[in-house]
Amino acid sequence: MKQTDEQTEDAFREQCRRQMDRPLSLRIKYGFNRVYKPVLDDAPWRSFESMTAYREWCEANLPEYLGYKRAHD
Amino acid sequence: MAFLDEKVDYLFIGKSGAILLGYPGTTQDVDVFPRRSPENGHRIVAALRKIGFEINSELEREIVAGKDFVQIKTGPFDVDLVFAPDGITSFVDAQARGLIEGIFRVANLRDIIASKRASGRQKDKIELPLLESFRVEFEKRSSHPLRSTAEIASKRRSKK
Numbered sequence: 001m002k003q004t005d006e007q008t009e010d011a012f013r014e015q016c017r018r019q020m021d022r023p024l025s026l027r028i029k030y031g032f033n034r035v036y037k038p039v040l041d042d043a044p045w046r047s048f049e050s051m052t053a054y055r056e057w058c059e060a061n062l063p064e065y066l067g068y069k070r071a072h073d
Numbered sequence: 074m075a076f077l078d079e080k081v082d083y084l085f086i087g088k089s090g091a092i093l094l095g096y097p098g099t100t101q102d103v104d105v106f107p108r109r110s111p112e113n114g115h116r117i118v119a120a121l122r123k124i125g126f127e128i129n130s131e132l133e134r135e136i137v138a139g140k141d142f143v144q145i146k147t148g149p150f151d152v153d154l155v156f157a158p159d160g161i162t163s164f165v166d167a168q169a170r171g172l173i174e175g176i177f178r179v180a181n182l183r184d185i186i187a188s189k190r191a192s193g194r195q196k197d198k199i200e201l202p203l204l205e206s207f208r209v210e211f212e213k214r215s216s217h218p219l220r221s222t223a224e225i226a227s228k229r230r231s232k233k
Contacts, residue, residue: 009206012097012203012206013206013209013210015097016095016096016097016206016207016210016211017210018097019095019096019097020094020095020210020211020214022095024093024174024175024177027092027093027095028092028093030099031089031092031093031096031098031099031100032089032092032099032100032101032103032150033099033101034101034150034151035101037101041146041151043146044127044145044146044147045132045135045143045144045145045146045147046143046144047132047135047140047142047143047144048140048141048142048143049140049141050141050142050157051141051142051155051157051158051159053141053142054141054142055192058194066196067194067195067196067199068194068195068196069194069195070193070194070195071193071194071195071197071198
């Protein structure tokens with residue numbers, strides 16, 4: 001049976017409460033993982049003079065599916 | 074622990090900060106909002122080296138200079154040093170209202186959300202409704218309601 005939006009929201013809120021009840025060590029263990037991201041992970045480090053310059057670099061260089069590009073309404 | 078040992082002035086922001094507070098999501102990197110000063114920059118370099126990051130002299134210069142955004146992938150995890158996060162007006166204000174979670178200093182959840190909203194990125198837009206729902210649950214457990222630095226600044230302006 002398909003969940004209503006309200007049921008989905010309630011289930012997510014319950015998930016939030018359960019996660020807050022977990023110790024910090026478990027939040028870290030399950031909250032942080034690493035998967036290779038093309039382009040983004042292909043340099044040991046980068047620095048940008050401004051956040052605007054960083055955003056422009058993301059727009060120009062990163063694959064769309066990574067989600068770093070500006071959202072359009 | 075290294076940031077604590079080296080007395081780095083910082084706050085976790087972004088999704089990594091929310092996860093430390095109990096947000097049920099995952100992320101691939103750690104977003105740190107440090108105070109911008111050469112002294113703090115040197116402390117950051119020392120702390121990152123202690124954790125195992127390789128920081129060459131060029132990268133060290135960029136960190137100490139406090140470039141707006143420094144992305145580092147030479148250690149045990151990926152870290153973004155965000156000296157000028159979108160949507161957060163000042164480090165001092167954000168720090169004053171920051172939260173302590175274990176040994177970590179984390180930005181106020183409202184600042185985290187304001188910053189995500191201001192960034193305007195696709196991946197943040199998807200995440201925002203979930204972060205807002207988490208905030209509601211988080212604030213039910215907080216002793217006092219949270220306000221973002223932008224909300225406080227707006228209130229100050231309206232009083233003048």
